[in-house]
Amino acid sequence: MRTVFAKPRTLTDAHTHYCPGCTHGIIHRLVAEVIEELGVQERTVGVASVGCSVLSHRYFNLDMQEAAHGRAPAVATGIKRVLPDRVVFTYQGDGDLASIGTAEIVHAAARGENITVIFVNNGTYGMTGGQMAPTTLVGQVATTTPGGRKTGRDGYPIRVCEMLATLDGTAYTARVTVTDPAAVAKARRAIKKAFQIQLVGKGFSLVEVLSTCPVNWGMTPLEALRWLKENMISYYPLGEFKGGGEVPA
Amino acid sequence: MGDRRLMKGNEALAEAAVRAGCRFFAGYPITPQNEIPEYMSRRLPEVGGTFVQAESEVAAINMLYGASGAGARVMTSSSSPGISLMQEGISYLAAAELPAVIVNMARGGPGLGGIQAAQGDYFQATKGGGHGDYHLIVLLPASIQEMVDLTRLAFELADRYRNPVMLLADAVLGQAMEPVSFVDEPVTEKPFRPWATTGWKGDRPRNVINSLYLEPEELEKLNLRLQKKYAEISAREKRWETVNLDDADVALVAYGTAARICRSAMEKGRAAGLKMGLIRPITGWPFPEQPFEKALALGIKKFLVVEMNYGQMVEDVRLVISGRGQVAFYGRAGGMMPTPAAIVEEVRKLLGRVND
Numbered sequence: 025m026r027t028v029f030a031k032p033r034t035l036t037d038a039h040t041h042y043c044p045g046c047t048h049g050i051i052h053r054l055v056a057e058v059i060e061e062l063g064v065q066e067r068t069v070g071v072a073s074v075g076c077s078v079l080s081h082r083y084f085n086l087d088m089q090e091a092a093h094g095r096a097p098a099v100a101t102g103i104k105r106v107l108p109d110r111v112v113f114t115y116q117g118d119g120d121l122a123s124i125g126t127a128e129i130v131h132a133a134a135r136g137e138n139i140t141v142i143f144v145n146n147g148t149y150g151m152t153g154g155q156m157a158p159t160t161l162v163g164q165v166a167t168t169t170p171g172g173r174k175t176g177r178d179g180y181p182i183r184v185c186e187m188l189a190t191l192d193g194t195a196y197t198a199r200v201t202v203t204d205p206a207a208v209a210k211a212r213r214a215i216k217k218a219f220q221i222q223l224v225g226k227g228f229s230l231v232e233v234l235s236t237c238p239v240n241w242g243m244t245p246l247e248a249l250r251w252l253k254e255n256m257i258s259y260y261p262l263g264e265f266k267g268g269g270e271v272p273a
Numbered sequence: 274m275g276d277r278r279l280m281k282g283n284e285a286l287a288e289a290a291v292r293a294g295c296r297f298f299a300g301y302p303i304t305p306q307n308e309i310p311e312y313m314s315r316r317l318p319e320v321g322g323t324f325v326q327a328e329s330e331v332a333a334i335n336m337l338y339g340a341s342g343a344g345a346r347v348m349t350s351s352s353s354p355g356i357s358l359m360q361e362g363i364s365y366l367a368a369a370e371l372p373a374v375i376v377n378m379a380r381g382g383p384g385l386g387g388i389q390a391a392q393g394d395y396f397q398a399t400k401g402g403g404h405g406d407y408h409l410i411v412l413l414p415a416s417i418q419e420m421v422d423l424t425r426l427a428f429e430l431a432d433r434y435r436n437p438v439m440l441l442a443d444a445v446l447g448q449a450m451e452p453v454s455f456v457d458e459p460v461t462e463k464p465f466r467p468w469a470t471t472g473w474k475g476d477r478p479r480n481v482i483n484s485l486y487l488e489p490e491e492l493e494k495l496n497l498r499l500q501k502k503y504a505e506i507s508a509r510e511k512r513w514e515t516v517n518l519d520d521a522d523v524a525l526v527a528y529g530t531a532a533r534i535c536r537s538a539m540e541k542g543r544a545a546g547l548k549m550g551l552i553r554p555i556t557g558w559p560f561p562e563q564p565f566e567k568a569l570a571l572g573i574k575k576f577l578v579v580e581m582n583y584g585q586m587v588e589d590v591r592l593v594i595s596g597r598g599q600v601a602f603y604g605r606a607g608g609m610m611p612t613p614a615a616i617v618e619e620v621r622k623l624l625g626r627v628n629d
Contacts, residue, residue: 067472069343081481087470089342090483092365095335098327102339102347103470105323106297110343110472128335131328 032056034065036085045238045245048076048144050202051211052083055115055142058216059086062223068111069103071096073125075117076150084115094125097132100139111222113140119149122158122182129188129230136193136227140218143184146235147256154240158182161259166240181259185232189266195227196267199260201234203249214264220271229267234260277454282417283308283350283447286376286440287316289424290348292455295374296322297347299336301329301355304388305444306378309350330355334362334375341371342482344469346428350376352444353394354385356402363437364403368484368495372431374424375409376440378447381608389608390444390530392581398441399558399589406496408503410438410510411557413528417451423555425456434506435468441557443581444608445530503559512555513564517543521550523620524568526590527579528554531611535579538616547620552576554586562593574598575623579616582606599623 034056042048059068065086072081074093081088091099096114104112121129121143132139148166149155156166156173159181163172173181185197196218200211211233218229234256236248243251280288287309290298298313314324323340327333333349341347351359356377366373377398381391396402398411410430414420420442427438470480486492517539518524525535532553542549550573552564568576576598578587587602594600603619605611621627 066474069470069472071339078485079487081483085473085479087473087480088482089339089470090369090481090485091338092335092361095331095338095362098332098335099339099342101325101332102297102299102336102341103343104339105325105336106340106343106345107471127328128332131332135325 032060034059034085036083038082040083041079042076043239045236045248046076047202047233047235050208051142051144051233051235052080054208054212054215055113056084058212058219059111061216062219064111064219064223067109068113069107071100071103071112071114073114073116073120075120077115077117077144078151080115094120094123095128096120097125097128097137097139097141101132101135101137104137104139108138111219113142113219115142116144117150118143118145118147118157118159122184130191133188133191133194133228133230136195138222138225138227140222141230142215143230143232144235145184145232145260146237148237148240150237150240154237161255183260185230185265188230193228194230194266196221196229196264197232198264199232199234199262201252201257201262203253217271221267224271277452279450280417280453281308281448281450282420282442283378284312285417285453286420286424287312289421289455290374290428291316291320291322292457293425293428294346295348295428296320297337297340297345298322298349299325299327299333299340300349300351301327301333303352303355305380305447306350306352306376308447309376330358331361334359334366337373338362338366338369338371341366341373342369342470344466344471346372348374348376350378352378352380353382356394356397360397360403363409364405364407365484366437367403367407367409367499368405369482370435371437371482372435373437374427374431374440375437377442379441379443381606387608388444390581390610391606391608392443392529392531392585393606394441395557395580395582395585398439399560407499408506408558410434410436410506412438412440413555413557414440414442414446415529415532415553417446417449418453420446421453421455430510434502436502436506441529443530507559510556511559511561511563513561514553514555515564515567516551516553518550518552518568518571518573520548521571521573522548523575523577523623524550524552524573525577525579525616526552526586528557528586531579531581534611534613535616538613541613542617542620545617547617547624547626549620557586560589560593565590565593569594569597576600577616577619577623578602579611580604581610
């Protein structure tokens with residue numbers, strides 16, 4: 025019998041703790057598939073962050089380091105500088121990357137640090153219970169924006185891909201989502217490209233994946249996917265912001 | 274080479290680190306320790322190492338975490354306010370049991386303070402500083418030569434116990450120049466660190482460097498393992514120096530720059546007929562009780578603790594003495610130094626010989 029579909033070797037057998045309807049599982053799988061397809065499992069070191077992905081070191085079947093909140097790009101810098109021939113990636117959420125870790129992500133990009141960042145943006149602090157994130161949309165309700173995010177009090181959401189694309193050290197940024205099979209295929213291509221850019225030593229690469237949080241958004245998984253498509257994409261447009269076109273050899 | 278040369282403290286320490294096998298340094302500029310990153314930025318590439326100027330002390334200590342986890346010998350340096358920013362990362366290093374050397378060329382505080390030497394960071398260094406139950410091994414050099422020797426020791430201890438080690442010096446030791454010589458034998462090093470995250474080929478258990486334990490039973494296990502290690506360090510690694518205790522009526526107690534001032538005070542006092550000795554802890558944690566027991570056994574009942582702060586190590590001394598003698602304190606801070614004359618005056622008061 026021929027196997028046509030199997031779990032990537034780069035994922036462990038552990039059951040994940042993610043909530044029903046959350047897309048972390050899909051994104052984990054895409055990262056794992058890409059690492060396996062590129063044949064770099066034996067020389068990849070991952071960095072898990074704080075937030076919903078805090079246990080991702082249990083799920084990726086790789087050598088992993090667990091970083092403090094926001095510090096994953098600094099930790100990844102230390103690993104990559106010591107082991108420049110290894111593939112180093114971080115897996116971070118929006119609270120981690122776009123709030124407490126803003127300095128670390130901006131400067132890792134500015135240094136052109138040759139690492140890959142997987143940035144999962146669900147517009148909320150999921151793990152701590154649905155507080156406002158830097159990426160929470162204007163008007164969006166969170167536990168700390170009970171009347172919806174108001175710009176006068178809470179400021180404006182941050183577009184990370186666009187911001188980092190302005191830096192000379194950034195080689196690649198792209199925003200994708202995983203709301204349907206076609207979107208998943210596009211996300212996979214972007215993640216693969218981000219790793220390929222690291223493999224040819226071009227510098228900092230980041231893929232932002234718009235994701236859902238049905239529990240904290242107070243929606244069913246299907247409602248959450250619909251809400252993402254109808255509300256998030258207009259503020260966070262999909263596509264490549266830097267380093268589009270073919271992967272340079 | 275075994276060469277002897279005149280060097281500034283900060284540069285001598287940096288050279289000692291390179292010779293001890295340090296191959297990764299990340300740091301952020303702060304006075305009075307800038308000669309260390311500057312020296313490392315030139316010197317490390319010559320030996321195949323890496324220097325990164327981090328965007329903050331917070332990033333620097335976390336770069337150390339990554340690099341140490343990847344198997345390198347690592348060091349950072351900073352001064353008091355910068356060390357405060359590193360405390361988060363230091364707690365993580367201790368929890369993940371990663372070897373690292375952290376240099377604090379302390380200055381006056383609190384807050385932004387000033388840039389002159391002080392010893393106000395003793396509590397922060399020896400009693401934690403970051404969150405949770407952990408200890409750093411804290412080394413307290415009193416000369417530039419000793420700074421060189423203890424830097425070498427710091428890397429050995431960090432490796433042996435998989436624990437961060439802090440060298441607590443100050444602006445005087447960092448900025449002064451003294452003759453130093455270096456040991457040339459390479460530091461004992463295990464070339465292979467089986468726990469390092471270097472990429473997994475399936476030929477060993479998968480390595481994960483982590484400090485998160487959501488199950489209380491697991492977290493308690495980690496804490497118990499750490500406590501066992503700290504007990505072992507306590508039993509084996511206490512270091513100190515004693516001077517002129519045998520015939521002393523009073524023992525001065527001081528570390529680092531304050532201990533040097535106390536030596537001058539002791540000479541001055543002895544010339545005036547005051548029988549003064551000196552106890553100098555070289556490890557701040559673990560704190561050495563042995564020289565105090567020796568002093569008590571010799572019949573010394575009076576101790577004068579001298580610090581460049583308003584009373585921190587004196588608490589450790591009182592704990593060891595436990596009412597078996599009189600523990601007095603004299604300190605200046607904020608960049609002001611105790612003078613030998615003022616220390617002798619304090620000794621006269623303590624011995625009831627003010628009018629001699």
